[in-house]
Amino acid sequence: MRRPTLLALLLAALPVFASGDARQLVQQAEQAYANGDHKLALALYDSAHATSTSAGLLYNIGNCYSKLGDVPHAILYYERALRLSPGAEDVQANLDLERTRLVDRVSQLPGFTLGSAWDRLRGGKDVDQWARRSLWACAIMALAAAGGLATRKPGLRRALYGVAAAAAVATVTSTALAAYRVQEATTSSEAIIMAPSAEILGEPRKGATRLFILHQGTKVGLMGTEGDWREVRLANGSVGWMPAAQIEEI
């Protein structure tokens, strides 16, 4: 019985929970939100966010902003929540509702989104989902292989080796996805425009040719950086420069 004990210990040590302090803040914020005091709820969620994070927390902050009428911030936090948990249904629903209040309508490039199937596949309630799955797959692979070695019955042995092989494939796949998810969650490549209206210029300097004007809440992709200027890309493929202060990274 040596092996399963060790494995259980390892797995039990994995979820590193946030401090009780943040949890208490979250509880108070929930109470305040239920009472309709969205300002207080936002302040409490924000202080919880100083030390901890989760898709649920970001989503709730987005809800507070939405209730307070701050559309760009609401969108920003919904997008952040989606980055931690792609395809989360409630976040997507609120984000869609919030987007109806935007000024800009930017048509998307065809094929820009892989759609919700890909979201669902790589999504999950947090970033660590695939990392956890890879640990399980690895453990199952080892157990199945060990079982195959141990048994005297040839039929069972074949079956167990089959399971081990499948688990090995799953281990490799889920490790790759886990690596992708962490990379996706930690590097930001998109931003939300915070300024009520922002001019997108042809060059990273004041007085350059104005290409187009965007309004608050619109999502842009981030490309290059030049001093205080960021090169942004719209969903329709247009590219230009704007001051970094007018946007906030997702």
Next chain:
Amino acid sequence: MNFRTLITALFLLPALLVQAQEISFQALVDRNEIATGEALKLTIELTNASSAGNINAPDLGGLAVLQGPMQSSNFSSINGRISRSSSISWYLTATRPGTYTIGAATVRVGGGVLQTEPLTIKVTQGASSSGTSAAAEQAQKRDPNLFCTITLNKNKAYVGEQIIATYTLYSRYNSLRSLESEMPKLNGFWAEDVELEGNWEPELRTVNGLRYRVATLKRQVLIPLHSGTLTLAPMTLSYLVNASIFNSGTTVTIQSGATEVNVKELPPGKPADFIGAVGDLQLEVKTANTEVKANEAIDLNIRFSGRANLKLVDAPTLNLPPGFDSYDPKIDDQITVNSSGMSGRREFQYLLIPRHEGTYDLGALSFSYFDPSSGTYKQLRSGEITFHVKPGDGGTATNGAPAKVDVQRLGSDIRYIRTGDLDLQPKGKHLFGSLAYVLGMIAPPLLLLLFFLWKRKRDAWAGDADLQRRHGADRAARQRLALAAKALEKDDREAFHDALGKALEGYFADKFNLGVAEVNAAMIHQHLDAMDEGRTANELIAMIADAQMARFAPVEGKPRKQAYEEARAIIHRIETRHGK
């Protein structure tokens, strides 16, 4: 002697006859306490003085003369006694409150001088406001005999706040007949006439020392409808004055001054449930029946009472749950308009018809009004209102099924927050790449490898039959002798030997598939002689016999420990030889 002389003689006659009458000289007032602006009458009366000089008027001590001096004298003859008196009178008034002293009046009668007692007059602050008299003084300049004023109780007001306008006529003419009157046009005001109490009784009032008969023509409650400076145009009145049987009179047309009101907008921050009322309100919400059947009417009465612009209060919009039919409310007013403004109550009577059964929670109704005295909005709240609607009878029940209604989309809102502990994680920490993750990924293959190596070693060992048999024999001996070992430890002779004997018999029987009853010397020889020329067989037979013996007799051939070791050794030996 002409006619005039005769008259004079007739007048003088009594004077000659009243020599003996008593002379009196006194000062009288009709009252000795007045309010500012009111008048008192001072009379200095000299009686029965046959020959008197002029009466010297007294020092009036600061009181102002409204009218006078008026002189009068009369004769009277009662029961043959003739009396004569003469008097001087004044109407006096004071503009400031205080105590005034009317000094002594003197008169020279015969050889002496008579004088009156001084009088003390107390003057209190009059009721008439300074605003009224200022407007009156202004108007007086145009025509001191006949003028009119419009006075307001305030010149600054909020939109919707009540202002009371008083239209007053001041006259010094005895006879007045109204010909024409044009009241001001009220632009920007809601006006409500006040029923004037009592008769059209003129009162006396003093303006700038002149006495007037004053009549209140009209009183109005004005409610400004928008902000800004609102102007009341002057009123114009025409009167026929001094008409009598001798005189056809003259027509006088007078005009009041224009009056301005500074109307302030209600302060910002108007609550959503503001009902347009300005003043002081109370709320009473009554529902006659909160438990009804579907399709039965519910009466909901919302009553506002107090002093406010009640006639301008709009029907509040009820936020009814869907599935309720409601009709425009009936308005039931009991509003009185008097000199202190508009007050009373306005009641909105709603008729609500629930169409479906269920429990409907309307919550507390709340309405806001503006309180001009504090300059803030105030909220009135009713109690919680809940309707319990039971299934109706009849109605749609003809075919047994309720009429289907499409689900109505009433609005859109974001979804609610996630609750619970939200799976909070420390910021910036991910499972992937952490030490725990690396260990968790390395450990299973590593353990698998260890397992594989161990297994291989074990298989190799299993291939060595002799080694395995020896190992197995040892284990078999230990297992068989477990009971004996226990008895040995307990130092229980009888139990030890019993267990030892049974263990050996049992082992032999099991080993060669025999029943325990079949175990005997012949059988042992049969199975074990092949081993080592019967030595083991003899040994085993001896051991079983010894054990049986030692069980019943307190004699032991050898120490128990030795007997145990020997039994173990023999089982080991047989097992090694006869292993699997």
